Amino acid sequence: MTHQDEGAAVPRRGRPRSADLDRAVIAATVEVLIEQGYAALTIEAVAGRAGVGRPAVYRRWPTKDHLVVSALIETVPPLRVPDTGEVLRDLEEFAVEFALRLAGSPVGPVAIAVLAEAGRRPDLAEMLRLQYLRPRDTVITDLIERALAEGRLNKNLEAGTVRDLVFGPPVYHWLVTGMLTGNVARTLVEAAIAALQIPAGADGRSDGGA
Template structure:
């Protein structure tokens, strides 16, 4: 016999409270008790839904994330540009700026949150990306040896590194365009041969 279904109103109230408090006090000072109080529920009710603060913050931060589906414009160059743009947008929202450093630190010791972050920023998190790449290979726009996960690692890695070196405001449209162009064409001049 299964228990009562989860009350979506409590889920929504907790996620909203977590997002508000994260913005107010930051990741380090955020507590499940404070979230529960703000949401008008109990700590046990929160822990029945999320096993830790990190899991709750992850869901609250990326609640309306732009990874619902891979871009499909009909042009791989445009798809890649849009993928870079969405990734930059995802990692530089006000909540992500606060949450991501704490989540990365938590992921180092919590294998479950580590797996959730990997799922968020993996080909699985960008549903349809494999199909987008397959279509680009079929049309001759993409080399068949390109690995989806490696490409995503390059996009996400570039965005994370840029937030560290430039600050979140440094991921400008110009940065997106330059990064997408380098990912698409590499760093060699157009028409340059390959090294032997």
């Protein structure tokens, strides 16, 4: 999927763009990302590996970042949500799986790097959030909404908050230590989910006032 999306309205005269070429460039991008990393990625290298002229790449993606975001979108499919009937168990499994995938795959650091760059580039940030994060987040939020609806979690919490509490700890662990084992991930997610079952009022600050 390229960055421009012009609702099919314009007939576009002349030779149409080759979809094969789109695919070849994205594939080459992913290869280079995995082998060389985000910082070392070069439009020239991508074009060369895809057997394509540089202008053909620029015609589709205005910057390296747009290209990488497209590659992430195309390459990292939203995880499948498990459905065991036990909604909290599903949430736990999903969170553990998510964190391990992020920490274990070569695209994990790439995603982080793009995220960091997005901090300075609003257009990139919007693209990233709209096309990459939101679809993946929706899956998570839906699952959490289900748990809330079933009354398995503290009703006072919003879905986004639950997501942060459950997914944040293992991801933070990975960022800070550079490693994430299955055990650690599970321990963190379990502990977080446990907290979400506490009824309001068991808050540590309830006796200290605010």
